[in-house]
Amino acid sequence: MSAQVGQGAVPPVDAPTPAGDQPGPRPRRRVLRRVLLALLVVVVVLLVLAGWIAVRATQTVGALTDARDAVGDVQEALDAGDTGALRDALPRIQDAAGRAHDASSDPVWRAAEHLPRAGAQLAAVATVSAALDDVATGALPATTAVTDLLGDGEGLRGPDGRVDLEPLVTAAPDLVAASVVARRAASDVAGIDTDGLVGPLVGPVEQARDGLDEVASALETGAQVATLLPPMLGSEGPRTYLVAALNSAELRTAGGIVGSLAVVRADGGALSLVDQRSTDELRGIPEPVLPLTAEEVAVHGTGLGRFVQNAVMTPDFPRSAELLAARWQADVGGTVDGVVATDPVAVAALLEQVGPVDAPDGTTLDAETLLATLLHDAYLRYPDLEAADRFFADVAAAVFGALASGDGDVRALVEAGAQAADEGRVRVWSAHPQEQERIAATTLGAAFLSGPFEDAAGVFLNDGTAGKLDYYLRPTLTVEELRCSGPDPTATVRLDLAFDPPADVTSYPLNVTGTSGAVPVGSLATSIALYGPQGAPPQGLRTDAGVVGGTAETVAGRPVTVVGSRLDPGGRATYRFEVPVRDGRVDVWTTPTLTSPGAVSAACP
Structure with a gap:
């Protein structure tokens, strides 16, 4: 008869399991150990990879430092037209740039570029290193041809003034190829988003961007000259x-x-x-x-x-x-x-x-x-x-x-x-x-309306006196204020006119003081034509007294305003106008005068 188990009764105890049949650790403990082991391995691997990247970063920094020093020597050689010094400096910059590229392009570095935050820094360094390596090996060697031609002038022109065109013809293909390499490298670095970079890296990346753009522009100019000048100077006929x-x-x-x-x-x-x-x-x-x-x-x-x-x-x-x-x-x-x-x-x-x-x-x-x-x-x-x-x-x-x-x-x-x-x-x-077609794409062609300068503005001066009094006119054009933020960034451009003829200007011949009759003798009349970028809203010229009235027109998709200015001897006038900031910069063409060039530019930081 079995006993009843009631309150306070002791429940039956299972018989002990023989030692050979006891179960192992619980499955959860086994999994936990495996996870901990895996994490330990990951940590060790990450530490090793971090150490590897640190070593590679140190190598890259050292190589880029060497490259920077070599770039200075290359620049000095180019400025001096010293072909020998340039040839001596090129191997050093090629070696340094190559080491920087090798150190920042292995699989570990490339994989680390996908990490949050740190990846952007590594990717930027790799891009700059690769660009420098490309330029050092694929572009800078062509500059020796330029220094050979222009170093002492003997390679370009004879004593009778005749230009020897054959060296230009020979150098042209290499310069064209070099300009393509340099522009591609400059574009790669220009594509780096500096907003995601740490402060110490922003400056060097921007310096590399500006320097590579300068190199690319110089090589493009050299390629254009070497390509265009021979036929234009009669290599293929008068x-x-x-x-x-x-x-x-x-x-x-x-x-x-x-x-x-x-x-x-x-x-x-x-x-x-x-x-x-x-x-x-x-x-x-x-x-x-x-x-x-x-x-x-x-x-x-x-x-x-x-x-x-x-x-x-x-x-x-x-x-x-x-x-x-x-x-x-x-x-x-x-x-x-x-x-x-x-x-x-x-x-x-x-x-x-x-x-x-x-x-x-x-x-x-x-x-x-x-x-x-x-x-x-x-x-x-x-x-x-x-x-x-x-x-x-x-x-x-x-x-x-x-x-x-x-x-x-x-x-x-x-x-x-x-x-x-x-x-x-x-x-x-x-x-x-x-x-x-090639000339029109450069400022030498001055194709303001028909060339690829649709984002540029212009302010141009034309004499209205029919005399020669502009000898005493001093125009100054400046970008006074650059506003880079907001949905429609703009810039304020300022035109200052100063007219300082001699005290006896009224006694000068009419061919100097003017025959138009538009202003009193000795005073100066000037027509100011303001051209906005293509597609920009009309913008008038204004002085401290308000907007200046004039003629409004649209030319080649550009808003144009033409106003008249009168300056008596010793007179001053200041005009301002707004232009849109496009792609972070403002370019304004103007009339080159005795004291000022034909363009001003400003770029957002």
Whole structure:
């Protein structure tokens, strides 16, 4: 009979299990141990990987430091045109950049680039290292060709002034390939999002971005020159060019009225002056030499196509070139392969390298006296405007003769010409479509309306006095305020005009004080044309007194406002206008003058 188990009774106890049949640790403990072991392995692996990355990072930093030092030597060699020093420095930068790339491109580093936060830093270092390696091995070697050509000038031009085109033809393919490599590297670094980087890394990445962009731009310029210059200088047959000498004492959009025209022949690298005319020989005609658009007439009037002097009122130099070439063909005869325009500041910079020249009347001109003699003294010495224009043309011919003779240091001449082009003081158009397509994409082509400059704004000056008083005008253009945040970032651009003629200016000849009758004798009238970027809303010019009234038009998709300015002797005027900030920067084209270049820019930090 079984006993009843009630309250307080002891429950039955199971018999003990034989020792050989006892169960192992509970499954949960076994799993926990495995997890802990796995975590321990992961931690050890991570520590090893972290140590590996730390070692690689140290190697990368050391290599990049070596590369930075080598870059300084390369830059010094390029600046000095020292081919030997450049060849000595290249292996060092190639070795350093290669070590940096190797250290930051192994599988462990690449995998770590996917880590939160730290991955962005590693990816940025890897991108910069790879870009430097690409440029060091695939782009910088081509620069030795440039230094060979320009180091002492012997490789580019002979004593007779003829340009040896063969070295340029030989160097062109390597320069083109190098420019492609450099631009690709610059684009890779430009694509790094610096917002996700730690503070100490932002500065070096931005420096690398700016430096690579500078290298790419320089190589692209070199490639363009080496590709375009030989055929344009007659390597494939003679070329003829119409050269317009601009007179900055009477402003037009491009820098001054056309003071004289000349035809220059280029044949196998040799330049010769074929024909020349003063504007007195190319007087105004009743109808435009080419049909003008309604927009052109609204902004510039029919004088754009009727007067040679006014052909450069449009900010689009290809259009100016077409008008000048058509006028030359109509009045003189013959077609040209291109048109070149230069202002007196550019000529003075070149004259500084070739030395003084003598004008036919016995006047000796050098870089220090050219501007004053040409743009001021000549008009007092020759009150007759026709005589003054002939003197202007004679001086232009004398300077050309000096430049074509082979005098002057080639490297210095190239640098002076490049600086003048950067300031908008030299403009080029080619009648050959393939050449023109390349030229129009550069500031040298000055294709403000027809080129790829749709985001640029422009503010251009045209004299309204019909005299030579702009010799005393000092315009200054600045980006006064840059607002980079918000949905529609904008910038305030400021134009200052200062007019300081001599006290006795009212006694000067009419060819100086002006014949327009628009303002009292001795005062200055100026037309200011403001061009917004394509698609931008209309923007007016304003002074402290408010918005200035003027003519509003749309040209090539750009809002245009034209206003008039009057300055009495000693007068000052300040104008402001707003332009949109696009892609973090503002570019404003303007009229190059005796004291200021033809463009200003500003970029968001």
